[in-house]
Amino acid sequence: MTPVQAQILPTSPPSGIVPEKVRDGIDLQINGEHYRHTGDPQMPLLWYLRDILRLTGTKYAGEHGENGADLVLVDGKAVSAIGQPVTTLAGSQVTTVEGLAANDGTLHPVQQAFIDEDAIGCGYCTPGWLIAAVDLLRRKSKPGDDDIDQLPNLCRCGCQTRVRRAIKRVAAGKAGQP
C-alpha cells in the first residue's frame, strides 16, 4: 500500500454500519425453522429446546430419558432429547410436539385421537406419547397392544388404556370421527 492509499482509507466504518462476524456454530433445523447454536456443542437438545428456544412441550424424563416424556423426532425417528447433544444434530430435521400440527393449526391425527379418546390426564407425559405414537405408526401401520406397551413412555395418571385406544383410532383412520 502506498502512502497515498493509506491516507485515503477510512479509519473506521461509515457511521451506521457495524461489521458483524459470522460466528461458528451448529446449524439446526427445528420444526422447519433454522437456528444457529453458538454455545456449548455438548448441550443436550432437551435444554436447548426448553431453555434457549422456550419450546417447553418436551419434558424432562429422567437423567436417561427413562419415562419417554422427552421424545422428539429426529429425521422422523423418536429419540430422547436429553440423550442428544446438539452437536450431533447438524443437518438433521428435528420435530418437537410443537411442530406436529399443520401450519394452519390443524392437529396431527395423533393429537386429535388423544383428544377423541380423552387420553390426557395431567398432560406431563402426553408430548412424549404423541411423538412415540407418530414414530410407531410410521413403523407399523396397525400396531397392537404389545407394540404400544413396548414404547418407553409411562403415564402416572393411568391413561395407558386410553392411549392404546387413541393410537388404534389413528391406525383405523378414525381420528376426529365420532
Ligand code: FES
Ligand atoms: S397424563 Fe399425567 S403422567 Fe400421563
